[in-house]
Amino acid sequence: MKTKKDFLMQLKHSMACRFSLREIRDTLEDFNGFFEDGLQEGKTEEDLCLSFGTPREIVQKMSSEKRKLPLHMLFALLASAVCLACIAGMAPAFRFQHMPRLFFCIPVLAVSIALLSLEGGILFEMAVSFTPSAHRAIPLRFCMLMLMGSLALFSTKGLSWIIDIAAPASAGHIAGNICKIFLLCGIALFLLGSYSFFHGNAFSFGTAIQGMGILCSACAALDFLHRLDALPFAALSPLLPCACSLLLSLCYDGMLLFAKHAKKRP
Amino acid sequence: MDAQMKKGVLEMCLLHQLSECGQYGYPLMQKMKHYFPEVNDSSFYVILRRLHKEGLTEIYYGESSEGPKRKYYRITDAGKDYLAQAISDWRTMKSIVRSLGIS
Incomplete structure (x- = not known):
């Protein structure tokens, strides 16, 4: 060296x-x-x-002087476990339709709130001073997405067929299959981002949560397509939380980028 | 010097330096290196970091003539108590060793 x-x-x-x-x-x-x-x-x-x-x-x-696991590692592990649980909960083997949805979503919400409060002090300081510090913004964005995503999952039904990727595409379901592709991309982005995050790259976690956002939006969109024959308002309702979460995440990214540029200007 | 003995002594010396006046990392490390030439710079950094983590020192940012603000270290009250204890232990050890016939 x-x-x-x-x-x-x-x-x-x-x-x-x-x-x-x-x-x-x-x-x-x-x-x-x-x-x-x-x-x-x-x-x-x-x-x-x-x-x-x-x-x-x-x-x-x-x-040699460290005594405990750093908080961020624990946070990442916990977040990954929660996401996997969400995805697993959609599998038909778990008979998701028969389980009261609250039993599934309450832990997700509870975990999100707990994670938010853990970093609460830092986030508040950040919100007030608005300094773009990437690794501090990440828990906030992730928790926002988890909260919204779980709301979306809660409001959609019949999610077990999402796992059935092998179903043949028929002309009328092209849109459905496009959504499934987005879903796969979302999962891939999330896994890639998590993998990179474990190697110390802060910005990749942003990729992971964007992936999560896409995943949730795709779920909601798939469900929306199944309700096309229902009243338009009822059909739109699952889309709203996910669209909001994606929008919030993108706005936050935009603000961070803007603040970064504003700081760099002499 | 034995590693364990060195660790305790270096901590005491670093804290003592900081008790006199707040300093920033680099000149502090250089001064210690002057007295302990065989010890690596990074060992001092690790000790400094540990002292800060345990609340024995605190960080403050001072103005510097050029470039960004410098990170200064200074001793806290808890650090002063710890230092007083360490010095008293050191004196006790010295007298014990002397009374054993080692001068």
Whole structure:
């Protein structure tokens, strides 16, 4: 490792998964500062790298002092488990139609509220000061989507046929199959985003929750298509929560991007 | 020096440095390295981080002439108590060792 960039990158990769995003960011900031100070004194990046030791050693020393699993890892694990439970709950084997829907949705709502309150203080501070800090915005967006998505699942019925992907496409059901494709894309995005998130990439979690949003919207759209012969208002009702959640998520993304640009302008 | 002994002593020395005045990370590490040349810079960083996590030090941001705000460390009341205890333990150990005949 000869340059500051290599050092910091290796430090980030060594810390990923074992430390929370906040700790990783703080440590990277600290070492960036040390490099700056050292360079000001006239030392070279190579000297500084040598004097700090390898990033792996540093992370080993820090890890030996850790006592508990970082909150973000727990959060991600919990969120993934909840989503899988939602998807599993749609399977015909669970006889979803016979179960009172409340028994299914109340845990989902409870988990979302719990996760929201865990990060509540930070989110409030963020909302008031409006600093675009990606890894802080993520729990808020995710919980909003989970809340809305569970409402949508709650209001739609007959979801077991969604799992029946192998059904042949007939002319009248092309729209239904397009929705199923979106559903698969949503699942894929969610899994991809979660996988990347476990490797310490904050922005990929945004992808995961967008995937979740698409998934929920596709579910609602599929159900909507089945109600086309019903009254238009009744047919539209499941779409509304999901459309709102997607819209909220996109608005939030837009605001973050806007604030980021506004900050960069000198 | 034995690793365990070193750990406790380094903590005490770092806290003592901070008790005199608040400093930012880099010159603090450099000063400690002057007294403990065989210890790695990153070991000091890890100790500093631990002290902060346990509430023995606190961070404040100070103005710097150029560039972004610098992160300064200073000792807290809890840190002062811990330091006083550590120094008293150290003195006790010194007197015990001396009374054993090791000068």
